[in-house]
Amino acid sequence: MIWETVRLALLALRRNKLRSALTMLGIVIGVAAVIAMVTVGQGSSRSVAASVESLGSNVLTVRPGGRSFGPPSVGGAQATRPFTLRDADALVGLSVLAQVSPTVSSMQTVVAGAANVSTSITGATSAYLDVNGWTVASGRGFDTSEDRASAAVCIIGETVRRTLFGMADPVGQQLRIGKVSCEVIGLLQAKGAGAFGQDQDDLVLMPIRTVQRRLLGSDSISSISVALTPGVSSQRGAREIEALLRDRRRIAEGAPNDFNVSDRAQIAEVLTGINSVLTGMLSSVAAVSLLVGGIGIMNIMLVSVTERTREIGIRLAIGAEGRQVLTQFLVEAVVLSLVGGIIGVIVGLGLAFGASLYMAIPFAPQTYVVLLAFAFSALIGVMFGFFPARKAARLDPIEALRHE
Amino acid sequence: MTSAASDRLPPLIELVDVCRVYGSGEAEVRALDHADLVIRRGEFVAIMGPSGSGKSTAMNTIGLLDRPTSGRYLFNGVEVQDLDRDQRALLRRHFLGFVFQGFNLLPRTSALENVELPLIYKGMARAERIERARAALAKVGLEGREDHDPSQLSGGQQQRVAIARALAGDPMVILADEPTGNLDSHRSHEIMKLLQQLNREDGITIVMVTHEDDIAAYARRLILFADGRIRSDAPVPERASA
Numbered sequence: 001m002i003w004e005t006v007r008l009a010l011l012a013l014r015r016n017k018l019r020s021a022l023t024m025l026g027i028v029i030g031v032a033a034v035i036a037m038v039t040v041g042q043g044s045s046r047s048v049a050a051s052v053e054s055l056g057s058n059v060l061t062v063r064p065g066g067r068s069f070g071p072p073s074v075g076g077a078q079a080t081r082p083f084t085l086r087d088a089d090a091l092v093g094l095s096v097l098a099q100v101s102p103t104v105s106s107m108q109t110v111v112a113g114a115a116n117v118s119t120s121i122t123g124a125t126s127a128y129l130d131v132n133g134w135t136v137a138s139g140r141g142f143d144t145s146e147d148r149a150s151a152a153v154c155i156i157g158e159t160v161r162r163t164l165f166g167m168a169d170p171v172g173q174q175l176r177i178g179k180v181s182c183e184v185i186g187l188l189q190a191k192g193a194g195a196f197g198q199d200q201d202d203l204v205l206m207p208i209r210t211v212q213r214r215l216l217g218s219d220s221i222s223s224i225s226v227a228l229t230p231g232v233s234s235q236r237g238a239r240e241i242e243a244l245l246r247d248r249r250r251i252a253e254g255a256p257n258d259f260n261v262s263d264r265a266q267i268a269e270v271l272t273g274i275n276s277v278l279t280g281m282l283s284s285v286a287a288v289s290l291l292v293g294g295i296g297i298m299n300i301m302l303v304s305v306t307e308r309t310r311e312i313g314i315r316l317a318i319g320a321e322g323r324q325v326l327t328q329f330l331v332e333a334v335v336l337s338l339v340g341g342i343i344g345v346i347v348g349l350g351l352a353f354g355a356s357l358y359m360a361i362p363f364a365p366q367t368y369v370v371l372l373a374f375a376f377s378a379l380i381g382v383m384f385g386f387f388p389a390r391k392a393a394r395l396d397p398i399e400a401l402r403h404e
Numbered sequence: 405m406t407s408a409a410s411d412r413l414p415p416l417i418e419l420v421d422v423c424r425v426y427g428s429g430e431a432e433v434r435a436l437d438h439a440d441l442v443i444r445r446g447e448f449v450a451i452m453g454p455s456g457s458g459k460s461t462a463m464n465t466i467g468l469l470d471r472p473t474s475g476r477y478l479f480n481g482v483e484v485q486d487l488d489r490d491q492r493a494l495l496r497r498h499f500l501g502f503v504f505q506g507f508n509l510l511p512r513t514s515a516l517e518n519v520e521l522p523l524i525y526k527g528m529a530r531a532e533r534i535e536r537a538r539a540a541l542a543k544v545g546l547e548g549r550e551d552h553d554p555s556q557l558s559g560g561q562q563q564r565v566a567i568a569r570a571l572a573g574d575p576m577v578i579l580a581d582e583p584t585g586n587l588d589s590h591r592s593h594e595i596m597k598l599l600q601q602l603n604r605e606d607g608i609t610i611v612m613v614t615h616e617d618d619i620a621a622y623a624r625r626l627i628l629f630a631d632g633r634i635r636s637d638a639p640v641p642e643r644a645s646a
Contacts, residue, residue, distance in 0.1 A: 004524050004527070008524065011513075011517070015510075015511075015512040015513060016512065310508070311510055311511075313508075314508045314509075314510065314521075315521070315525075316493065317467075317469060317496065317502050317508075318496065318497065318502060318521060318522040318525065318569070318573075319493050319494065319496045319497020319498070319500075319522055319525045319526070319573075320493060320497075320525050321489075321490045321493045321494070321525075322489060322490065322493075323490070324525065397469050398464055398469050398470060401504065401508065
């Protein structure tokens with residue numbers, strides 16, 4: 001008998017294709033939205049985690065200025081004393097540091113033949129590539145003799161290469177940066193977008209003295225990145241750097257630093273924080289979608305029972321027991337919810353996959369989300385299939401038959 | 405069958421001092437007011453009466469869709485007035501067939517599947533069910549229309565499907581509530597001839613509510629209701645016949 005009831009339910013669903021499709025649509029949308037959003041959220045989370053890793057976790061950055069975050073104090077920028085290469089040299093003496101990479105940055109227009117591009121010129125030393133996790137795709141990096149001399153050489157990023165030279169090999173080509181002509185000696189391996197979405201490959205590296213003397217005419221440097229000796233904690237590294245620099249800059253005991261040492265783990269924390277806020281937001285939107293989907297299911301189930309009151313009356317009159325009517329409606333709800341849920345899972349994963357490809361983030365399906373969304377929609381489907389069905393099964397057949 | 409012969413047959417439906425009261429106090433309506441009625445096996449009874457006379461309530465009570473407020477209802481000699489919903493559903497399933505004014509077929513469902521429906525609730529195996537449903541449709545003259553939807557059938561044909569559905573379960577009684585109310589005169593007479601034939605040839609007891617004298621004329625016995633009671637109960641004098 002139960003199989004007959006199941007068959008009755010399937011027949012009823014088949015007979016009312018439009019109604020069945022609409023009911024399922026609600027479930028499909030709810031489930032698909034949740035799965036797509038959470039999957040994409042997880043993917044971007046992983047993507048952020050990966051870019052944080054690419055920053056290098058054992059790297060500290062020293063910058064002049066007292067505060068690392070928040071608005072600068074009035075006149076503060078003027079008052080800070082910049083670092084010079086002598087500060088960087090002093091840091092090299094610290095045993096806790098494996099590498100010291102002073103940099104100075106400037107926006108300049110770079111010209112090659114008829115093409116030109118405005119990009120960030122970074123004055124760097126041979127330590128720069130290692131500390132910042134770059135590799136050379138073609139040509140070579142700076143050698144140590146170029147760290148001290150203001151050689152007219154440069155290394156370019158992939159974006160600059162594409163703009164100025166197309167797909168041609170840039171090594172050996174000449175560039176003009178400001179008044180300086182220089183030879184391209186290397187091309188950096190592309191890194192892609194950074195943690196904040198900036199194009200990391202849009203840069204030109206030159207020996208730091210070349211930038212200081214020939215482009216800026218100043219001996220200050222913007223920042224010093226240091227790689228810690230393996231096994232040294234970033235706290236200890238920061239402590240020793242601070243001690244040395246406070247001494248060099250003659251900062252009185254108890255006075256605040258006029259520079260700051262930032263740990264990239266802090267940046268990672270900020271990024272992870274932002275990302276978890278985003279994921280939370282996406283999840284709330286997804287939860288609302290699921291709720292809306294659920295209300296859709298509820299609506300259509302209620303409408304379906306109301307619309308079918310007469311049918312229920314007929315069934316009761318010709319001898320159906322209340323239990324049989326209830327079972328039939330319940331089976332209909334279960335079948336719709338399951339089929340809708342399965343389609344929703346497929347659609348949701350498909351959307352997430354497409355979005356992952358488009359946004360270049362990892363595709364990260366979460367089993368628990370799939371199960372949760374599926375279970376929730378099934379529950380709603382069955383619940384809101386059940387209560388109207390129970391109402392239907394308890395109808396007075398005379399009343400039900402009179403129903404228009 | 406003479407009146408004397410039919411008196412010797414056992415009563416199939418017996419209402420004893422039945423009242424059906426809706427509402428209470430000021431708003432109380434006595435739809436049936438101490439009604440007594442005996443219908444014997446094989447009878448063809450027409451029930452007439454103005455609106456509110458209690459004839460529909462009587463039909464619903466006989467059809468086990470409604471319960472009397474007081475009094476006794478014996479179906480085939482068994483008291484059934486106190487049965488619960490599901491027990492009454494089982495009796496309807498096995499012994500009663502319904503034909504309604506509005507046909508009440510399931511939409512978007514073929515004639516065959518409509519006729520099969522009561523057999524599904526009877527728990528009949530599929531092959532037997534289809535055979536029975538086909539036979540019932542053939543009996544009402546709808547061979548070849550098994551796969552038609554109600555929307556593809558005329559009113560008369562839809563009512564025939566409904567009769568086939570009532571018939572398929574092999575009922576002792578067919579209860580027809582204004583079976584020709586939605587049909588034109590030509591089709592009405594066709595339906596009545598069909599009912600008359602089922603009564604005469606298959607011995608199915610038929611109880612029918614109608615508003616029209618010429619339809620009631622197909623029955624053998626005419627009961628008039630007024631104010632919840634039976635006003636008159638007599639053989640049909642000039643019987644229409646196929």
